[in-house]
Amino acid sequence: MAEIAGSGPVTGRAPSSSSHLRLADEFFLVAHNHDADTIVPRLHDTGMELGLAGALLAELVLDRRLEVADGRVIVFDPSPPNDQLAASMLRDIVTEPPHSIRVWLEYLSQDARDKVGSRLHVAGHLAQVRQRKWWGGPALLYRAVNAEQALIPEVRLHDLLARPHPGMQLAKISIDHKLMQDVTLAALAHSTGLLSALLWYHGPHRARSQLDEMRRALPAPLLELTKQTEAAVGDAVLGRRR
Amino acid sequence: MAEKGLGTPSAGTALVRVGPSRVSSALARNRLGVSSIVFFIVSAAAPLTVIGSGAVLTFANTKTIGIPIAYAAIAVVLGVFAVGYVAMSRHITNAGAFYTYVAQGLGRVPGVGASFVAVVAYNAMQVGLYGGFGAVLAGHLKAWFGWDVAWWALALMAWLVIALLGVMRIDFNSKVLAVLLTAECLIMLVFNVVELTNPADGTVAFDALSPSNLITTGVGALLVTAVTGFVGFEGGAVYAEESRDPKRTVAQATYIAVAFVGVLYAISAWALTVAIGPGKIVGAAADQQADLIFNFNAGFLGRWIVDIGRILIVTSLFAALVSFHNTVARYLFALGRERVLPAGLGSTNRRTGSPYVGSLVQSALAVVVILVFAIAGLDPLIDLMYIGTTYGGLGVIILMALTSISVVGYFAQRKDIDENAWRKYVSPAIAAVLLLVVLYLTLDQYSTLLSLPAGHPAVWILPSSFAVFGLAGILWGAYLRSARPRVYAAIGLGANSVIGRASQDLPKRTDSSGVLPLLTSPGLASAPVRHEVFRVGGDHPVGPVATVLSEAFGTGDIAKWLVPDPEDRRRIYPAYWAMLVEHALGVGEVFAGGELSGVSVWYPAMFGPPNAAPRDIDQRVDLTCGPYAPRFHALNHAVANAHPTTPHHYLAFAAVLPDLQGRGIGTSLIQHRLRELDIANVPAYLEATNRRNLALYVHLGFQPMGNPIALPDNGPKLYPMWRPASVHRGL
Numbered sequence: 002m003a004e005i006a007g008s009g010p011v012t013g014r015a016p017s018s019s020s021h022l023r024l025a026d027e028f029f030l031v032a033h034n035h036d037a038d039t040i041v042p043r044l045h046d047t048g049m050e051l052g053l054a055g056a057l058l059a060e061l062v063l064d065r066r067l068e069v070a071d072g073r074v075i076v077f078d079p080s081p082p083n084d085q086l087a088a089s090m091l092r093d094i095v096t097e098p099p100h101s102i103r104v105w106l107e108y109l110s111q112d113a114r115d116k117v118g119s120r121l122h123v124a125g126h127l128a129q130v131r132q133r134k135w136w137g138g139p140a141l142l143y144r145a146v147n148a149e150q151a152l153i154p155e156v157r158l159h160d161l162l163a164r165p166h167p168g169m170q171l172a173k174i175s176i177d178h179k180l181m182q183d184v185t186l187a188a189l190a191h192s193t194g195l196l197s198a199l200l201w202y203h204g205p206h207r208a209r210s211q212l213d214e215m216r217r218a219l220p221a222p223l224l225e226l227t228k229q230t231e232a233a234v235g236d237a238v239l240g241r242r243r
Numbered sequence: 244m245a246e247k248g249l250g251t252p253s254a255g256t257a258l259v260r261v262g263p264s265r266v267s268s269a270l271a272r273n274r275l276g277v278s279s280i281v282f283f284i285v286s287a288a289a290p291l292t293v294i295g296s297g298a299v300l301t302f303a304n305t306k307t308i309g310i311p312i313a314y315a316a317i318a319v320v321l322g323v324f325a326v327g328y329v330a331m332s333r334h335i336t337n338a339g340a341f342y343t344y345v346a347q348g349l350g351r352v353p354g355v356g357a358s359f360v361a362v363v364a365y366n367a368m369q370v371g372l373y374g375g376f377g378a379v380l381a382g383h384l385k386a387w388f389g390w391d392v393a394w395w396a397l398a399l400m401a402w403l404v405i406a407l408l409g410v411m412r413i414d415f416n417s418k419v420l421a422v423l424l425t426a427e428c429l430i431m432l433v434f435n436v437v438e439l440t441n442p443a444d445g446t447v448a449f450d451a452l453s454p455s456n457l458i459t460t461g462v463g464a465l466l467v468t469a470v471t472g473f474v475g476f477e478g479g480a481v482y483a484e485e486s487r488d489p490k491r492t493v494a495q496a497t498y499i500a501v502a503f504v505g506v507l508y509a510i511s512a513w514a515l516t517v518a519i520g521p522g523k524i525v526g527a528a529a530d531q532q533a534d535l536i537f538n539f540n541a542g543f544l545g546r547w548i549v550d551i552g553r554i555l556i557v558t559s560l561f562a563a564l565v566s567f568h569n570t571v572a573r574y575l576f577a578l579g580r581e582r583v584l585p586a587g588l589g590s591t592n593r594r595t596g597s598p599y600v601g602s603l604v605q606s607a608l609a610v611v612v613i614l615v616f617a618i619a620g621l622d623p624l625i626d627l628m629y630i631g632t633t634y635g636g637l638g639v640i641i642l643m644a645l646t647s648i649s650v651v652g653y654f655a656q657r658k659d660i661d662e663n664a665w666r667k668y669v670s671p672a673i674a675a676v677l678l679l680v681v682l683y684l685t686l687d688q689y690s691t692l693l694s695l696p697a698g699h700p701a702v703w704i705l706p707s708s709f710a711v712f713g714l715a716g717i718l719w720g721a722y723l724r725s726a727r728p729r730v731y732a733a734i735g736l737g738a739n740s741v742i743g744r745a746s747q748d749l750p751k752r753t754d755s756s757g758v759l760p761l762l763t764s765p766g767l768a769s770a771p772v773r774h775e776v777f778r779v780g781g782d783h784p785v786g787p788v789a790t791v792l793s794e795a796f797g798t799g800d801i802a803k804w805l806v807p808d809p810e811d812r813r814r815i816y817p818a819y820w821a822m823l824v825e826h827a828l829g830v831g832e833v834f835a836g837g838e839l840s841g842v843s844v845w846y847p848a849m850f851g852p853p854n855a856a857p858r859d860i861d862q863r864v865d866l867t868c869g870p871y872a873p874r875f876h877a878l879n880h881a882v883a884n885a886h887p888t889t890p891h892h893y894l895a896f897a898a899v900l901p902d903l904q905g906r907g908i909g910t911s912l913i914q915h916r917l918r919e920l921d922i923a924n925v926p927a928y929l930e931a932t933n934r935r936n937l938a939l940y941v942h943l944g945f946q947p948m949g950n951p952i953a954l955p956d957n958g959p960k961l962y963p964m965w966r967p968a969s970v971h972r973g974l
Contacts (some may be wrong), residue, residue: 045596077940097266108266194591206619228741235580235738239573
């Protein structure tokens with residue numbers, strides 16, 4: 002399907018600076034509305050959790066540690082990545098018997114929100130707010146330390162999708178690491194149903210067709226990952242329980 | 244591609260594995276047990292509604308008393324049906340929907356036809372229940388407060404609430420449902436006791452339970468009503484992937500639920516005939532309709548307990564309305580995801596995650612029907628509830644008959660599935676015959692069901708409408724096959740249509756040297772395999788060793804690239820590998836494991852490149868490989884050129900007979916040598932033949948190095964891997 006990208010390994014240079022936001026961080030920021038004092042989810046719980054789980058796995062693919070093929074997760078390189086959360090996930094994947102990608106998505110979705118939220122908190126992007134709820138005890142919430150900065154991924158995504166890119170060579174997506182991450186983020190937003198929240202201004206129609214083209218240019222493992230996330234969200238709807 | 248993916252059987256599902264896996268145990272905590280699934284199934288059946296209004300209306304409308312024995316008979320039929328149904332549900336995705344079974348067993352085109360029939364049938368049941376809800380609640384309001392409220396006003400109120408619940412995806416708290424369901428069953432038991440201890444004319448009459456009722460005229464009407472009471476039992480299969488033990492939990496839960504519901508229905512309906520009297524029940528039912536059961540019991544029990552019963556029948560109707568509404572919404576959602584119906588139906592609400600487009604479509608349809616019935620002034624109980632739900636029941640009988648045939652067809656196509664013949668063929672075949680008989684009787688006596696003269700147009704219009712919908716679906720499916728092959732390929736996969744195969748269906752590994760399962764691989768324990776590794780001496784016959792290599796490397800990308808024609812490959816490969824093994828036995832180190840089902844070939848490369856091939860290899864390849872020789876030359880040269888110069892040992896080949904792969908033979912074979920190399924502090928090198936193997940070698944301490952070796956003519960890639968000295972990782 003993805004002839005353009007081929008099934009070669011993910012190429013390009015991984016960003017090494019620690020201040021840079023990783024994919025799941027960006028998904029977390031994009032999936033919330035940022036007010037002055039708190040953040041409000043824009044996406045239902047299942048979509049949020051599975052989307053974050055997919056983003057966490059995609060991080061490892063982007064780091065060239067994991068491989069996703071035929072519904073399986075395969076360790077490509079066991080050396081720990083820079084990020085602690087990613088490193089502990091990779092350790093889990095290496096030590097576990099082989100599981101299908103859907104199992105990993107389900108497993109990671111259980112606490113993906115807490116983990117990514119606390120990673121953003123530790124990195125100084127989110128601050129904790131204690132709120133007293135009228136029906137119960139205090140609840141721990143987050144708010145963006147700098148709401149404008151928290152909007153940057155969304156703005157970039159908006160720019161990528163809503164603006165026409167006539168001259169953009171789709172082959173660039175499989176080479177340019179930053180672009181690859183952005184397209185993966187957009188594809189995950191599409192898979193979880195978040196996209197309609199991001200394209201409120203420009204008609205989502207052109208954006209969707211543009212995203213379709215870009216998605217197909219993603220390396221095969223990332224494309225498969227986003228599709229599996231979409232199927233997992235759909236199965237959760239049909240599965241009645243979540 | 245999807246065709247193949249569908250056909251691949253999976254051994255159970257991938258979700259539950261043996262062994263101490265943290266992931267599995269973390270996920271197992273959320274899995275469902277038998278009792279929760281029984282509870283889901285029974286609550287979807289809404290027992291008090293079925294007896295309190297369904298059975299009573301049957302007495303009134305068919306003017307026969309045989310419904311108790313019909314419930315028992317249908318419970319037996321459904322029990323037989325469930326055997327094959329549950330067995331097949333373990334092997335497919337989107338297992339809650341009948342059309343999936345048809346699509347996989349009889350073909351995708353009939354599958355689309357079945358999906359159209361299902362959407363119509365479930366819609367009819369759901370909308371029919373609105374009539375029951377409005378009429379029953381209106382009756383109670385009149386009895387309690389003397390209010391005169393039109394049934395359609397109450398039905399529209401319920402409709403509004405359900406439309407909102409559907410979009411907002413508020414499911415009832417399962418604890419609330421559990422309390423309501425238990426209360427429902429308890430009050431039915433209390434009523435039964437009262438009815439049986441106060442029989443009419445002082446004698447307990449068994450007339451209604453006599454099997455002779457099953458051969459009177461009008462039995463078709465009884466059977467379809469009985470089926471209607473059970474609809475919802477098929478929902479248990481949805482939980483196959485979420486259950487503790489996919490092999491047994493859902494099956495046990497379905498049998499228990501069918502048996503429980505069948506006994507409860509049969510006894511409750513029979514008790515009612517005993518109390519009123521078999522001769523008088525038809526008249527009383529026609530007279531008092533849904534109030535009959537309460538009016539009778541009010542004479543013996545405290546008023547409050549009967550009032551609780553009245554409340555419970557309303558909540559039970561409401562729960563059934565919600566449940567069928569969600570069923571329809573999910574059907575439309577799955578069909579939208581498959582792009583069989585417009586893709587918009589497959590979208591979820593961003594904030595609530597509900598299949599809201601499907602839900603809105605169902606609500607729109609329901610309101611139109613309610614308004615039409617209200618304006619036409621038709622009777623809500625008889626015309627809307629009874630006719631509507633039995634019309635839906637007729638559709639479900641058609642679907643179940645088709646599903647039984649599909650189960651036989653499915654297993655006949657897939658011989659390799661591990662189920663016994665009773666589940667695969669015998670019981671679905673019996674169920675198909677029984678259901679076809681029920682279907683014939685129903686169609687034959689549809690006029691009794693409607694209590695209309697046989698010549699009335701409705702008697703043939705209603706049943707034949709299913710044929711029209713089914714035919715429309717079949718035509719649409721045929722159009723999809725020719726015009727949109729991608730959509731066609733994914734029919735029946737539900738949400739997984741985006742990946743093009745079932746979620747639990749992982750394609751089998753077809754590695755040419757797929758030799759390295761992990762040590763933790765569950766297959767390791769399943770069969771007694773001898774893991775001792777022996778060094779093969781230089782005087783060992785070449786044949787047996789070469790066979791292992793040529794068998795193991797006979798499939799896969801590289802083999803396809805080298806010799807595209809499988810026939811030629813079978814001719815060329817033995818000779819080619821015999822040549823290499825002959826050389827290896829003389830110069831290299833050959834190890835055998837698993838009683839010569841696995842072979843590894845090592846060459847030392849401590850002082851210069853390994854002597855991995857005979858000196859005259861080019862000439863010998865020309866002789867053995869004929870027209871394919873250039874590819875073999877290219878492979879050998881590419882590998883030789885990429886060879887590292889640092890001193891190391893070279894793992895040239897590792898192979899296990901395809902049948903015995905996945906049992907740890909390869910791992911122990913290679914580990915054996917790696918341990919020796921670790922002691923000697925020597926690095927190792929190999930070329931992985933595909934990226935999947937690469938991951939397996941990573942577990943043995945190898946790391947990918949540099950660029951893959953690209954073979955010419957767009958050939959597959961080889962992945963060079965290096966293992967530094969004394970790396971214990973993964974061992």
